[in-house]
Amino acid sequence: xxxxxxxxxxxxxxxxxxxxxxxxxxxxxxxxxxxxxxxxxxxxxxxxxxxxxxxxxxxxxxxxxxxxxxxxxxxxxxxxxxxxxxxxxxxxxxxxxxxxxxxxxxxxxxxxxxxxxxxxxxxxxxxxxxxxxxxxxxxxxxxxxxxxxxxxxxxxxxxxxxxxxxxxxxxxxxxxxxxxxxxxxxxxxxxxxxxxxxxxxxxxxxxxxxxxxxxxxxxxxxxxxxxxxxxxxxxxxxxxxxxxxxxxxxxxxxxxxxxxxxxxxxxxxxxxxxxxxxxxxxxxxxxxxxxxxxxxxxxxxxxxxxxxxxxxxxxxxxxxxxxxxxxxxxxxxxxxxxxxxxxxxxxxxxxxxxxxxxxx
Amino acid sequence: xxxxxxxxxxxxxxxxxxxxxxxxxxxxxxxxxxxxxxxxxxxxxxxxxxxxxxxxxxxxxxxxxxxxxxxxxxxxxxxxxxxxxxxxxxxxx
Numbered sequence: 001x002x003x004x005x006x007x008x009x010x011x012x013x014x015x016x017x018x019x020x021x022x023x024x025x026x027x028x029x030x031x032x033x034x035x036x037x038x039x040x041x042x043x044x045x046x047x048x049x050x051x052x053x054x055x056x057x058x059x060x061x062x063x064x065x066x067x068x069x070x071x072x073x074x075x076x077x078x079x080x081x082x083x084x085x086x087x088x089x090x091x092x093x094x095x096x097x098x099x100x101x102x103x104x105x106x107x108x109x110x111x112x113x114x115x116x117x118x119x120x121x122x123x124x125x126x127x128x129x130x131x132x133x134x135x136x137x138x139x140x141x142x143x144x145x146x147x148x149x150x151x152x153x154x155x156x157x158x159x160x161x162x163x164x165x166x167x168x169x170x171x172x173x174x175x176x177x178x179x180x181x182x183x184x185x186x187x188x189x190x191x192x193x194x195x196x197x198x199x200x201x202x203x204x205x206x207x208x209x210x211x212x213x214x215x216x217x218x219x220x221x222x223x224x225x226x227x228x229x230x231x232x233x234x235x236x237x238x239x240x241x242x243x244x245x246x247x248x249x250x251x252x253x254x255x256x257x258x259x260x261x262x263x264x265x266x267x268x269x270x271x272x273x274x275x276x277x278x279x280x281x282x283x284x285x286x287x288x289x290x291x292x293x294x295x296x297x298x299x300x301x302x303x304x305x306x307x308x309x310x311x312x313x314x315x316x317x318x319x320x321x322x323x324x325x326x327x328x329x330x331x332x333x334x335x336x337x338x339x340x341x342x343x344x345x346x347x348x349x350x351x352x353x354x355x356x357x358x359x360x
Numbered sequence: 361x362x363x364x365x366x367x368x369x370x371x372x373x374x375x376x377x378x379x380x381x382x383x384x385x386x387x388x389x390x391x392x393x394x395x396x397x398x399x400x401x402x403x404x405x406x407x408x409x410x411x412x413x414x415x416x417x418x419x420x421x422x423x424x425x426x427x428x429x430x431x432x433x434x435x436x437x438x439x440x441x442x443x444x445x446x447x448x449x450x451x452x453x
Contacts, residue, residue, distance in 0.1 A: 088434055125367055
């Protein structure tokens with residue numbers, strides 16, 4: 001069995017920041033990442049970030065990975081990285097199991113773990129939702145921004161949150177027509193600065209609409225959309241048919257919590273945090289001692305918040321196992337302050353109402 | 361149209377099958393899973409989970425936060441039995 005001091009599961013924005021923070025505090029860190037490269041979803045985020053300078057505002061997501069990896073390199077004597085490796089189990093006795101590619105399976109007994117597995121996309125149920133051409137927004141971003149492959153010619157975007165708006169804009173930049181953007185909610189969920197940019201390019205954003213049906217023989221050819229009433233029920237007679245060969249589903253994310261759920265820590269369904277999340281303390285430690293979380297797994301927010309949560313959880317987890325950073329108190333105060341700044345404003349209010357229900 | 365709406369992409373389970381089972385009285389995720397294999401494919405319930413819970417909540421009048429999701433167990437992805445046996449032997453030595 002492999003011994004480890006602090007295991008970090010997932011090397012997205014939260015995981016990398018947790019690793020930097022813990023390794024700089026003096027903890028020996030083992031990062032376990034499922035993909036072959038580090039950075040998680042940052043790899044496909046070609047747009048510039050919002051927030052403040054401390055969370056790399058005005059920097060493109062894809063470049064943030066390099067900044068974080070350069071920072072991590074400073075502490076390389078404390079850092080071991082396993083890529084192509086999936087944590088497949090977490091057990092009550094604190095042992096975790098790892099699958100490397102498909103040919104190596106082993107156990108690890110760490111002193112502490114920070115789970116930073118992020119979130120996954122929600123799906124939608126409508127007739128013919130399995131036709132080729134119907135994608136999640138993440139897949140469209142991967143095709144376009146990672147592999148340079150055009151997903152199709154005429155796109156119907158379902159979801160007007162930030163991801164839906166940003167991906168629509170990126171599609172247009174790539175020369176793909178966006179027919180319309182729909183959202184079931186009565187209001188646009190994403191930032192208005194993104195929405196205005198898209199409207200100025202002549203793309204309608206239809207709020208209070210949903211997909212009634214997809215039509216096509218071998219692949220998507222048309223989509224029937226319709227209006228929703230204030231109870232989210234379809235209103236008969238409001239159907240419209242749009243030509244589209246791509247439908248991009250961007251109806252939100254939900255925490256990827258299966259490892260936590262099997263570990264036995266206490267969890268709660270919190271709508272404001274987009275799903276089932278762990279009960280935790282201010283240090284991001286769950287109800288199981290030395291099991292920490294950071295990023296979307298503790299509630300879906302922006303990558304900027306995930307990074308600060310990562311720094312905070314890394315700092316606290318390292319301290320818990322005997323590596324208290326010299327300026328621990330100042331750093332902790334700074335991270336908490338950054339989080340409360342990121343959570344000011346109407347969206348933040350909603351998030352805080354969720355967090356209130358899980359922090360002890 | 362319910363028969364053309366796919367809830368579980370891994371095992372091709374439709375909305376009609378899920379609704380029919382709920383009507384027959386199978387109103388927990390685990391029961392529906394045992395009959396249809398929903399949640400037992402490569403995605404382990406990531407695609408279908410929310411959709412099935414919503415259907416259960418709607419038909420039973422529960423709030424979705426009170427609907428119990430499936431029991432999660434290791435491993436989260438497929439692992440060849442040979443590898444598990446090999447690791448077991450390594451630990452015995």
